[in-house]
Amino acid sequence: MENTALKELLYKMADDQLILGHRNSEWTGFGPLLEEDIAFSSMAQDKIGHSLALYTLLHQLGEQDPDTVAFTRNANQFHNCVFTELPNQEYDFSLVRHFLYDTAEAIRFEMLSSSSYEPLAQVARKFRGELRYHTLHAKTWITQLGTATDESISRLQKSLDEAMPFALGLFEKSPYETELIEQGIFAGEEELKKRWLMKLNETLSKTELILPDWKILQPLEGGRMGKHSDHLQPLLDEMSEVFRLEPGAEW
Amino acid sequence: MIPVATSIAEIYQWLEEVKDPEIPVLSLVDLGVITEVAIDGQKVKIELTPTFAGCPAMEVMKSEIIEKLKSKGIPEVEVQISFRVPWSSEFISEKGKKALKKYGFAPPPSNKLFTDLEILETAICPRCDGTNTIMKSPFGPTLCRSIYYCNDCKEAFEQFKPL
Numbered sequence: 001m002e003n004t005a006l007k008e009l010l011y012k013m014a015d016d017q018l019i020l021g022h023r024n025s026e027w028t029g030f031g032p033l034l035e036e037d038i039a040f041s042s043m044a045q046d047k048i049g050h051s052l053a054l055y056t057l058l059h060q061l062g063e064q065d066p067d068t069v070a071f072t073r074n075a076n077q078f079h080n081c082v083f084t085e086l087p088n089q090e091y092d093f094s095l096v097r098h099f100l101y102d103t104a105e106a107i108r109f110e111m112l113s114s115s116s117y118e119p120l121a122q123v124a125r126k127f128r129g130e131l132r133y134h135t136l137h138a139k140t141w142i143t144q145l146g147t148a149t150d151e152s153i154s155r156l157q158k159s160l161d162e163a164m165p166f167a168l169g170l171f172e173k174s175p176y177e178t179e180l181i182e183q184g185i186f187a188g189e190e191e192l193k194k195r196w197l198m199k200l201n202e203t204l205s206k207t208e209l210i211l212p213d214w215k216i217l218q219p220l221e222g223g224r225m226g227k228h229s230d231h232l233q234p235l236l237d238e239m240s241e242v243f244r245l246e247p248g249a250e251w
Numbered sequence: 252m253i254p255v256a257t258s259i260a261e262i263y264q265w266l267e268e269v270k271d272p273e274i275p276v277l278s279l280v281d282l283g284v285i286t287e288v289a290i291d292g293q294k295v296k297i298e299l300t301p302t303f304a305g306c307p308a309m310e311v312m313k314s315e316i317i318e319k320l321k322s323k324g325i326p327e328v329e330v331q332i333s334f335r336v337p338w339s340s341e342f343i344s345e346k347g348k349k350a351l352k353k354y355g356f357a358p359p360p361s362n363k364l365f366t367d368l369e370i371l372e373t374a375i376c377p378r379c380d381g382t383n384t385i386m387k388s389p390f391g392p393t394l395c396r397s398i399y400y401c402n403d404c405k406e407a408f409e410q411f412k413p414l
Contacts, residue, residue: 035387035388035390035398038388038390038391038392038398039388039389039390041390042390042391042394043390045305045307045394046303046304046305046394047305048305049303049304049305049306049394050304050305052304052305053304053334119334122334122335122337123304123334125334125337126301126304126334126337126338127304128337129337129339129414130303130304130394130414133389133390133397133412136389137389137390
Protein backbone atom coordinates (compact mmCIF):
# COMPACT_ATOMS: atom_id res chain seq x y z
CA MET A 1 0.00 0.00 0.00
CA GLU A 2 1.86 3.06 -1.20
CA ASN A 3 -0.54 5.44 0.57
CA THR A 4 0.29 4.06 4.01
CA ALA A 5 3.80 5.49 3.87
CA LEU A 6 2.60 8.80 2.49
CA LYS A 7 -0.18 9.13 5.05
CA GLU A 8 2.20 8.41 7.89
CA LEU A 9 4.48 11.19 6.65
CA LEU A 10 1.59 13.65 6.27
CA TYR A 11 0.14 12.86 9.69
CA LYS A 12 3.37 13.41 11.57
CA MET A 13 4.02 16.73 9.87
CA ALA A 14 0.43 17.96 10.24
CA ASP A 15 0.34 16.95 13.92
CA ASP A 16 3.69 18.66 14.60
CA GLN A 17 2.37 21.88 13.08
CA LEU A 18 -0.94 21.73 14.92
CA ILE A 19 0.52 20.98 18.35
CA LEU A 20 3.37 23.47 18.21
CA GLY A 21 0.95 25.98 16.67
CA HIS A 22 -1.22 25.54 19.73
CA ARG A 23 1.74 25.95 22.09
CA ASN A 24 2.79 29.12 20.24
CA SER A 25 -0.72 30.49 20.62
CA GLU A 26 -0.38 30.17 24.39
CA TRP A 27 2.00 33.15 24.21
CA THR A 28 -0.84 35.36 23.00
CA GLY A 29 -1.21 38.01 25.67
CA PHE A 30 1.87 36.83 27.62
CA GLY A 31 4.87 37.67 25.43
CA PRO A 32 7.80 39.45 27.10
CA LEU A 33 7.46 42.28 24.52
CA LEU A 34 4.45 43.25 22.44
CA GLU A 35 6.39 42.35 19.26
CA GLU A 36 7.13 38.87 20.60
CA ASP A 37 3.54 38.40 21.61
CA ILE A 38 2.56 39.17 18.02
CA ALA A 39 5.39 37.07 16.56
CA PHE A 40 4.45 33.88 18.43
CA SER A 41 0.76 34.48 17.72
CA SER A 42 1.48 34.95 13.99
CA MET A 43 3.64 31.87 13.85
CA ALA A 44 0.84 29.98 15.61
CA GLN A 45 -1.54 31.09 12.87
CA ASP A 46 0.90 30.04 10.14
CA LYS A 47 1.51 26.64 11.70
CA ILE A 48 -2.17 25.90 12.19
CA GLY A 49 -2.73 27.01 8.58
CA HIS A 50 -0.03 24.55 7.54
CA SER A 51 -1.65 21.75 9.51
CA LEU A 52 -4.96 22.52 7.78
CA ALA A 53 -3.32 22.29 4.34
CA LEU A 54 -1.71 18.95 5.27
CA TYR A 55 -4.90 17.51 6.82
CA THR A 56 -6.66 18.56 3.60
CA LEU A 57 -4.19 16.45 1.61
CA LEU A 58 -4.99 13.54 3.94
CA HIS A 59 -8.70 14.13 3.43
CA GLN A 60 -8.14 13.90 -0.33
CA LEU A 61 -6.49 10.53 0.31
CA GLY A 62 -9.64 9.30 2.06
CA GLU A 63 -9.03 10.31 5.70
CA GLN A 64 -11.70 12.17 7.68
CA ASP A 65 -12.17 15.92 7.32
CA PRO A 66 -9.58 18.24 8.93
CA ASP A 67 -11.72 19.33 11.91
CA THR A 68 -12.62 15.77 12.84
CA VAL A 69 -9.01 14.68 12.56
CA ALA A 70 -7.71 17.65 14.56
CA PHE A 71 -10.29 17.69 17.32
CA THR A 72 -11.53 14.17 17.96
CA ARG A 73 -8.43 12.01 18.30
CA ASN A 74 -6.84 11.08 21.61
CA ALA A 75 -3.19 11.54 22.49
CA ASN A 76 -2.17 8.01 21.47
CA GLN A 77 -3.50 8.66 17.94
CA PHE A 78 -1.27 11.70 17.43
CA HIS A 79 2.04 11.42 15.58
CA ASN A 80 3.71 14.67 16.59
CA CYS A 81 7.12 14.41 18.20
CA VAL A 82 7.16 14.86 21.99
CA PHE A 83 9.28 18.01 21.58
CA THR A 84 6.29 19.97 20.19
CA GLU A 85 3.96 19.09 23.07
CA LEU A 86 6.26 20.15 25.93
CA PRO A 87 4.90 23.12 27.87
CA ASN A 88 6.23 26.55 26.88
CA GLN A 89 8.03 27.11 30.19
CA GLU A 90 9.89 30.42 30.23
CA TYR A 91 10.52 32.48 27.12
CA ASP A 92 14.09 31.18 26.75
CA PHE A 93 12.87 27.59 26.36
CA SER A 94 10.15 28.60 23.88
CA LEU A 95 12.70 30.57 21.87
CA VAL A 96 15.18 27.69 21.78
CA ARG A 97 12.43 25.26 20.74
CA HIS A 98 11.33 27.70 18.04
CA PHE A 99 14.91 27.89 16.75
CA LEU A 100 15.52 24.12 16.79
CA TYR A 101 12.12 23.14 15.43
CA ASP A 102 11.67 25.84 12.79
CA THR A 103 15.16 25.34 11.41
CA ALA A 104 14.29 21.67 10.83
CA GLU A 105 10.83 22.53 9.52
CA ALA A 106 12.19 24.97 6.94
CA ILE A 107 14.68 22.38 5.65
CA ARG A 108 12.00 19.66 5.63
CA PHE A 109 9.69 21.67 3.39
CA GLU A 110 12.59 22.79 1.24
CA MET A 111 13.35 19.09 0.65
CA LEU A 112 9.68 18.29 0.05
CA SER A 113 9.30 21.05 -2.53
CA SER A 114 10.75 18.58 -5.04
CA SER A 115 8.71 15.61 -3.78
CA SER A 116 7.45 13.17 -6.38
CA TYR A 117 4.00 13.49 -4.77
CA GLU A 118 3.00 16.70 -6.52
CA PRO A 119 0.21 17.87 -4.14
CA LEU A 120 2.73 17.74 -1.29
CA ALA A 121 5.39 19.49 -3.36
CA GLN A 122 2.89 22.30 -4.03
CA VAL A 123 2.12 22.97 -0.37
CA ALA A 124 5.81 22.65 0.50
CA ARG A 125 6.69 25.34 -2.04
CA LYS A 126 4.02 27.52 -0.46
CA PHE A 127 5.22 26.99 3.14
CA ARG A 128 8.84 27.54 2.19
CA GLY A 129 8.38 31.28 1.58
CA GLU A 130 6.43 31.76 4.79
CA LEU A 131 8.95 29.87 6.87
CA ARG A 132 11.74 32.25 5.90
CA TYR A 133 10.10 34.74 8.25
CA HIS A 134 10.07 32.20 11.07
CA THR A 135 13.72 31.26 10.68
CA LEU A 136 14.66 34.93 10.32
CA HIS A 137 12.89 35.63 13.60
CA ALA A 138 14.53 32.72 15.41
CA LYS A 139 17.99 33.50 14.07
CA THR A 140 17.74 37.18 14.98
CA TRP A 141 16.83 36.51 18.62
CA ILE A 142 19.24 33.60 19.14
CA THR A 143 22.07 35.71 17.73
CA GLN A 144 21.18 38.75 19.82
CA LEU A 145 20.47 37.00 23.12
CA GLY A 146 23.24 34.45 22.56
CA THR A 147 25.79 37.28 22.62
CA ALA A 148 24.13 39.67 25.08
CA THR A 149 24.54 39.21 28.86
CA ASP A 150 25.74 36.40 31.11
CA GLU A 151 22.17 35.80 32.12
CA SER A 152 20.74 35.63 28.59
CA ILE A 153 23.56 33.34 27.47
CA SER A 154 23.31 30.96 30.42
CA ARG A 155 19.53 30.78 30.19
CA LEU A 156 19.66 29.91 26.49
CA GLN A 157 22.43 27.39 27.04
CA LYS A 158 20.45 25.67 29.78
CA SER A 159 17.37 25.49 27.55
CA LEU A 160 19.45 24.25 24.65
CA ASP A 161 20.88 21.43 26.79
CA GLU A 162 17.43 20.52 28.01
CA ALA A 163 15.80 20.70 24.56
CA MET A 164 18.38 18.85 22.49
CA PRO A 165 17.40 15.20 23.27
CA PHE A 166 13.76 16.08 22.53
CA ALA A 167 14.74 17.93 19.35
CA LEU A 168 16.57 14.81 18.15
CA GLY A 169 13.25 12.98 18.52
CA LEU A 170 12.01 15.05 15.57
CA PHE A 171 13.96 12.71 13.31
CA GLU A 172 12.51 9.46 14.63
CA LYS A 173 12.39 7.22 11.59
CA SER A 174 9.22 6.10 9.96
CA PRO A 175 8.71 2.35 9.43
CA TYR A 176 8.34 3.32 5.75
CA GLU A 177 11.54 5.33 5.50
CA THR A 178 13.06 3.26 2.67
CA GLU A 179 9.84 3.33 0.68
CA LEU A 180 9.56 7.11 0.95
CA ILE A 181 13.13 7.59 -0.18
CA GLU A 182 12.90 5.07 -3.03
CA GLN A 183 9.69 6.57 -4.34
CA GLY A 184 11.16 10.07 -4.25
CA ILE A 185 8.48 11.30 -1.86
CA PHE A 186 10.87 12.43 0.88
CA ALA A 187 14.64 12.17 1.09
CA GLY A 188 14.43 10.91 4.68
CA GLU A 189 14.98 11.87 8.32
CA GLU A 190 18.69 11.08 8.30
CA GLU A 191 19.37 13.52 5.47
CA LEU A 192 17.19 16.13 7.15
CA LYS A 193 19.07 15.75 10.44
CA LYS A 194 22.41 16.15 8.70
CA ARG A 195 21.37 19.43 7.06
CA TRP A 196 19.75 20.61 10.28
CA LEU A 197 22.95 20.19 12.31
CA MET A 198 24.88 22.17 9.72
CA LYS A 199 22.35 24.98 9.79
CA LEU A 200 22.33 25.10 13.60
CA ASN A 201 26.10 25.38 13.69
CA GLU A 202 25.99 28.24 11.20
CA THR A 203 23.93 30.36 13.59
CA LEU A 204 25.37 29.14 16.89
CA SER A 205 28.93 29.81 15.78
CA LYS A 206 28.06 33.51 15.84
CA THR A 207 27.09 33.29 19.51
CA GLU A 208 28.54 32.18 22.84
CA LEU A 209 26.25 29.15 22.79
CA ILE A 210 27.50 25.60 22.40
CA LEU A 211 25.54 22.94 20.56
CA PRO A 212 25.29 19.92 22.90
CA ASP A 213 27.21 16.90 21.65
CA TRP A 214 24.33 15.17 19.90
CA LYS A 215 26.34 12.03 19.22
CA ILE A 216 26.33 11.05 22.89
CA LEU A 217 22.71 12.03 23.54
CA GLN A 218 19.86 9.55 23.57
CA PRO A 219 17.07 11.01 21.36
CA LEU A 220 13.68 11.10 23.09
CA GLU A 221 11.52 9.29 20.57
CA GLY A 222 8.13 7.58 20.58
CA GLY A 223 5.87 10.46 19.55
CA ARG A 224 5.66 9.29 15.95
CA MET A 225 4.25 5.97 17.24
CA GLY A 226 1.70 7.61 19.52
CA LYS A 227 3.76 7.37 22.71
CA HIS A 228 3.53 10.78 24.32
CA SER A 229 4.34 12.59 27.54
CA ASP A 230 1.63 13.46 30.05
CA HIS A 231 1.51 16.96 28.56
CA LEU A 232 -0.30 16.11 25.34
CA GLN A 233 -3.73 14.97 26.53
CA PRO A 234 -4.42 18.13 28.60
CA LEU A 235 -3.40 20.22 25.56
CA LEU A 236 -5.83 18.29 23.34
CA ASP A 237 -8.60 18.59 25.92
CA GLU A 238 -8.19 22.33 26.01
CA MET A 239 -7.79 22.72 22.23
CA SER A 240 -10.92 20.71 21.42
CA GLU A 241 -13.08 21.90 24.33
CA VAL A 242 -15.34 24.11 22.21
CA PHE A 243 -15.50 21.68 19.28
CA ARG A 244 -16.60 18.84 21.54
CA LEU A 245 -19.44 20.88 23.05
CA GLU A 246 -21.31 20.67 19.73
CA PRO A 247 -19.39 18.58 17.18
CA GLY A 248 -21.66 19.24 14.19
CA ALA A 249 -22.02 23.00 14.78
CA GLU A 250 -21.83 25.36 11.79
CA TRP A 251 -19.60 28.34 12.49
CA MET B 252 -28.29 30.31 -18.32
CA ILE B 253 -25.07 32.28 -18.26
CA PRO B 254 -25.75 35.71 -19.77
CA VAL B 255 -24.78 35.34 -23.44
CA ALA B 256 -22.10 37.98 -23.60
CA THR B 257 -20.19 36.84 -20.51
CA SER B 258 -16.50 36.63 -21.18
CA ILE B 259 -13.52 35.84 -18.99
CA ALA B 260 -12.51 39.52 -19.17
CA GLU B 261 -15.90 40.52 -17.89
CA ILE B 262 -15.64 38.13 -14.96
CA TYR B 263 -12.29 39.68 -14.05
CA GLN B 264 -13.94 43.09 -14.21
CA TRP B 265 -16.63 41.97 -11.77
CA LEU B 266 -14.00 40.50 -9.49
CA GLU B 267 -12.36 43.94 -9.37
CA GLU B 268 -15.34 44.88 -7.23
CA VAL B 269 -14.46 42.27 -4.58
CA LYS B 270 -11.97 43.68 -2.09
CA ASP B 271 -9.52 42.13 0.36
CA PRO B 272 -11.57 42.14 3.59
CA GLU B 273 -8.53 43.28 5.58
CA ILE B 274 -7.26 45.89 3.09
CA PRO B 275 -10.44 47.27 1.53
CA VAL B 276 -8.65 49.38 -1.12
CA LEU B 277 -7.19 46.32 -2.78
CA SER B 278 -9.26 44.16 -5.12
CA LEU B 279 -8.72 40.42 -5.25
CA VAL B 280 -7.55 40.81 -8.85
CA ASP B 281 -4.93 43.40 -7.85
CA LEU B 282 -3.87 41.24 -4.92
CA GLY B 283 -3.14 38.49 -7.44
CA VAL B 284 -5.07 35.74 -5.67
CA ILE B 285 -7.32 34.97 -8.64
CA THR B 286 -5.06 32.60 -10.55
CA GLU B 287 -7.56 31.09 -12.96
CA VAL B 288 -11.02 31.83 -14.32
CA ALA B 289 -12.83 29.35 -16.54
CA ILE B 290 -16.32 29.08 -17.98
CA ASP B 291 -17.65 25.55 -18.11
CA GLY B 292 -21.18 25.41 -19.47
CA GLN B 293 -23.45 26.86 -16.78
CA LYS B 294 -20.63 27.13 -14.34
CA VAL B 295 -17.87 29.65 -13.66
CA LYS B 296 -14.83 28.17 -11.98
CA ILE B 297 -12.44 30.36 -10.04
CA GLU B 298 -9.10 29.29 -8.66
CA LEU B 299 -8.24 31.24 -5.50
CA THR B 300 -4.62 31.13 -4.30
CA PRO B 301 -3.97 31.97 -0.63
CA THR B 302 -1.44 34.68 0.14
CA PHE B 303 -0.50 32.81 3.33
CA ALA B 304 -1.64 29.25 4.07
CA GLY B 305 -3.04 30.37 7.43
CA CYS B 306 -4.83 33.45 6.13
CA PRO B 307 -8.21 33.53 7.87
CA ALA B 308 -9.67 35.82 5.18
CA MET B 309 -9.73 33.08 2.51
CA GLU B 310 -13.19 31.78 3.40
CA VAL B 311 -14.58 35.34 3.41
CA MET B 312 -13.03 36.00 -0.01
CA LYS B 313 -14.50 32.77 -1.31
CA SER B 314 -18.03 33.59 -0.21
CA GLU B 315 -17.77 37.17 -1.48
CA ILE B 316 -16.69 35.95 -4.93
CA ILE B 317 -19.68 33.61 -5.07
CA GLU B 318 -22.06 36.34 -3.93
CA LYS B 319 -20.70 38.87 -6.43
CA LEU B 320 -20.87 36.57 -9.45
CA LYS B 321 -24.34 35.35 -8.54
CA SER B 322 -25.49 38.97 -8.32
CA LYS B 323 -24.23 39.38 -11.91
CA GLY B 324 -26.45 36.54 -13.04
CA ILE B 325 -24.02 33.61 -13.04
CA PRO B 326 -26.10 30.58 -12.01
CA GLU B 327 -23.30 28.41 -10.64
CA VAL B 328 -19.96 29.44 -9.19
CA GLU B 329 -17.26 27.10 -7.97
CA VAL B 330 -14.29 28.51 -6.06
CA GLN B 331 -11.37 26.22 -5.46
CA ILE B 332 -8.69 27.21 -2.97
CA SER B 333 -5.46 25.94 -4.48
CA PHE B 334 -1.71 25.80 -3.92
CA ARG B 335 -1.00 24.97 -7.58
CA VAL B 336 0.93 28.22 -8.00
CA PRO B 337 2.54 29.47 -4.78
CA TRP B 338 1.40 33.05 -4.30
CA SER B 339 4.12 35.67 -4.42
CA SER B 340 3.98 39.38 -3.64
CA GLU B 341 5.10 39.82 -7.26
CA PHE B 342 1.50 38.98 -8.16
CA ILE B 343 0.29 42.32 -6.75
CA SER B 344 -0.43 44.62 -9.69
CA GLU B 345 1.11 48.09 -10.10
CA LYS B 346 -2.33 49.54 -9.47
CA GLY B 347 -2.53 47.47 -6.31
CA LYS B 348 0.87 48.69 -5.12
CA LYS B 349 -0.22 52.32 -5.58
CA ALA B 350 -3.42 51.64 -3.68
CA LEU B 351 -1.44 50.11 -0.82
CA LYS B 352 0.85 53.13 -0.56
CA LYS B 353 -2.09 55.51 -0.61
CA TYR B 354 -3.68 53.52 2.18
CA GLY B 355 -0.53 53.87 4.31
CA PHE B 356 1.17 50.54 3.68
CA ALA B 357 4.61 50.24 2.15
CA PRO B 358 4.13 48.04 -0.91
CA PRO B 359 6.34 44.92 -1.01
CA PRO B 360 9.70 45.44 -2.70
CA SER B 361 10.31 43.20 -5.67
CA ASN B 362 11.39 39.81 -4.35
CA LYS B 363 13.95 39.64 -7.13
CA LEU B 364 15.89 42.28 -5.23
CA PHE B 365 16.77 40.08 -2.31
CA THR B 366 17.99 36.60 -1.78
CA ASP B 367 18.26 36.81 1.97
CA LEU B 368 15.60 38.32 4.15
CA GLU B 369 18.17 40.05 6.32
CA ILE B 370 18.43 42.94 3.88
CA LEU B 371 14.78 43.67 4.55
CA GLU B 372 15.74 45.61 7.62
CA THR B 373 14.68 48.83 5.97
CA ALA B 374 11.68 49.83 3.88
CA ILE B 375 10.55 53.04 2.21
CA CYS B 376 8.19 55.03 4.42
CA PRO B 377 4.80 55.32 2.68
CA ARG B 378 4.18 58.72 4.31
CA CYS B 379 7.38 60.70 3.71
CA ASP B 380 9.25 58.39 1.30
CA GLY B 381 12.12 58.40 3.79
CA THR B 382 14.54 55.49 3.81
CA ASN B 383 15.86 56.03 7.33
CA THR B 384 13.60 53.28 8.62
CA ILE B 385 13.99 50.20 10.76
CA MET B 386 12.16 46.89 10.95
CA LYS B 387 10.55 46.51 14.35
CA SER B 388 9.10 43.09 13.76
CA PRO B 389 8.68 40.77 10.78
CA PHE B 390 5.25 39.96 12.20
CA GLY B 391 2.41 42.47 12.19
CA PRO B 392 -1.34 42.70 12.69
CA THR B 393 -2.00 40.20 9.91
CA LEU B 394 0.20 37.43 8.49
CA CYS B 395 0.98 39.45 5.37
CA ARG B 396 2.24 42.62 7.10
CA SER B 397 5.38 43.52 9.05
CA ILE B 398 6.04 46.52 11.29
CA TYR B 399 8.59 49.29 10.65
CA TYR B 400 9.44 52.65 12.18
CA CYS B 401 10.43 55.75 10.22
CA ASN B 402 13.17 57.79 11.88
CA ASP B 403 12.47 60.73 9.55
CA CYS B 404 8.79 61.35 10.18
CA LYS B 405 8.79 59.46 13.52
CA GLU B 406 5.86 57.26 12.63
CA ALA B 407 5.38 53.51 12.70
CA PHE B 408 4.12 51.96 9.50
CA GLU B 409 3.40 48.55 8.03
CA GLN B 410 4.84 46.91 5.00
CA PHE B 411 3.12 44.27 2.91
CA LYS B 412 5.61 41.42 3.22
CA PRO B 413 7.60 40.37 0.19
CA LEU B 414 7.06 36.66 -0.31
